[in-house]
Amino acid sequence: MNNRLLRWAMVVFPLLALLFFLYMTFFYSAYESAGRITYMQSCASCHGENGEGIALLVPPLRESDYLNVHFEQLPCLIRSGMEDTIVVNGKMYYQPMYPINLNDVEIANLMNFMQDSFMNERKNKSAIRTLWVKTQADSCK
Numbered sequence: 736m737n738n739r740l741l742r743w744a745m746v747v748f749p750l751l752a753l754l755f756f757l758y759m760t761f762f763y764s765a766y767e768s769a770g771r772i773t774y775m776q777s778c779a780s781c782h783g784e785n786g787e788g789i790a791l792l793v794p795p796l797r798e799s800d801y802l803n804v805h806f807e808q809l810p811c812l813i814r815s816g817m818e819d820t821i822v823v824n825g826k827m828y829y830q831p832m833y834p835i836n837l838n839d840v841e842i843a844n845l846m847n848f849m850q851d852s853f854m855n856e857r858k859n860k861s862a863i864r865t866l867w868v869k870t871q872a873d874s875c876k
């Protein structure tokens with residue numbers, strides 16, 4: 736009896752662990768610290784460690800009215816870059832941003848970090864999931 740229970744547990748527990756891992760990887764990504772690392776590696780050099788931007792060269796991400804309106808386009812903006820004249824918090828910017836090669840998981844983590852750290856208006860929004868990023872990115876022009 737005990738033996739059977741043990742064997743049962745040896746099958747069920749690894750299976751549960753695997754399911755949990757798959758769920759975390761593909762459907763749920765609220766790893767804020769992973770997002771912070773991606774931000775520091777891929778964005779901070781231009782947008783600043785605290786999202787403050789650089790004078791009139793690089794727009795801020797912290798409390799950016801532009802980002803608030805275009806948050807859902809962020810996966811495409813990152814992958815395709817941007818070469819527009821835009822107005823962010825009342826100031827005009829026109830330097831190009833080159834495409835940045837991040838995968839769906841990295842972008843989801845990054846967006847969760849950004850909405851928690853830089854965006855008061857999005858603080859209580861639900862977490863961005865990897866699957867959502869994939870859907871958005873698939874529809875990029």
Ligand code: HEC
Binds near residue numbers: 782821
């Ligand atoms: C090489 C410098 C550089 C890097 C690295 C960079 N950006 Fe940008 N980013 C810019 C510039 C310049 C603009 C303005 C583009 C324009 O006017 O067309 C911009 C615009 C933006 C905007 C829209 C304007 C705003 O401030 O709301 C967002 C959002 C953004 N970047 C997010 C990111 C994210 C997220 C990363 C990291 C994955 C990143 N950027 C990396 C230079 C950079």
